[in-house]
Amino acid sequence: MSGNDITRMDPVGRWEPDAAGRLAQAALELYAERGFEQTTVLDIAERAGVTERTFFRHFADKREVLFDRSNTLQEGVVAAIAAAPADLPPLEVVGTAMEQAGVFLDDRRTYALQRSAAIAANPSLQERELLKMAHLAAAVTAALRARGVPAPAAGVAAQAGVAVFRLAFERWVFNPASVPFASCVRDTLAELRALAAPPPAS
Amino acid sequence: MSGNDITRMDPVGRWEPDAAGRLAQAALELYAERGFEQTTVLDIAERAGVTERTFFRHFADKREVLFDRSNTLQEGVVAAIAAAPADLPPLEVVGTAMEQAGVFLDDRRTYALQRSAAIAANPSLQERELLKMAHLAAAVTAALRARGVPAPAAGVAAQAGVAVFRLAFERWVFNPASVPFASCVRDTLAELRALAAPPPAS
DNA sequence: TAGCCTGATGACAGTTACTGACATCAAGAC
């Protein structure tokens, strides 16, 4: 979404978002007002002042309007993994990467909450979110392998890391007292260690 | 799918599957022959000898035809968790439950491979599979809580367990030498322990 | 046996997501 374009302001000096920005805004509002299934693409387009066809020129489908900047997180995580100290064990690498990349969640907390509420209310949007997480896991696996982590360990660390992210996010969302995302990650990872550490008695 | 109905045979003594069974079979064939996106519901219905409308009487949507008996696994896992010895640590409970419930994969290996190939080839089907896994995780969490495992630990153990399942399944599918599913679970879980066990040096 | 009930199906119309092709139009380049 390139809706934050400094080049266009209205006479009063406020933003005059482009079509994509208005569409994204309209969609978020409508999904919140009447639910995802109950709003048609035509509704969104009309509120944004464009035609239905224009919606599909900016977003691949009705869901994608909520997943536009979803690459940001993945790119941040991958970069943080590449930049981590060479001797850090894999799970630790993933954990710290999630902490760093998740900082931008703390910034946009209200938007993140709105978005997450819309997603939580609809299975179709949940699916899209889960696919995004699966892609994140694949990217993390690749980033770990690029550091020399062998294939099986990389896969396990990536899946575990994404699981930690998911749980940390949930915790972050439902925590009234705006705890920083990074500390949710740390707590969750510590719990995973506690559960996995004691080897079975057999 | 109630297509295995002993009450109906043709004169030669072979199965005469009902509409749901024929639809499921036709869909699996067509998805393999020309891909999920390239086959219309009308195609499936015609091959099964019914109308389009009848397809939707048996399956909620075009994807659901591949996810019909998907509850079997979840029910098995939940039952195995409930039946596990009381003193077993949570992650161990989930691991053994996955091993037990996954036995039926070894039986239906060829079907499982066909199905998994179709899913792997299409993002929309992947999403549906991921949602199924998310529901499995939720069910596992609930089953652990019912055993008295506290909320945070139950969530972490469930997500970790499902991550192990996912990886074990992948390993099982791509292993030419028909390794039993249970041993894939054990190996993957061992790797998770190895990664998580050593606490960070800090 | 006749009548009835029920479950599965066909037939049909309608909504909505999405796509392709072509026309238009304003803003900047030359």
Add this chain to the structure above:
DNA sequence: GTCTTGATGTCAGTAACTGTCATCAGGCTA
């Protein structure tokens, strides 16, 4: 002052799904 380019409108079309009603076969009851 044209010319090009990018964004948009318009329109036609496909296909996933849904609601509604008609039909029809099998089984049950009087």
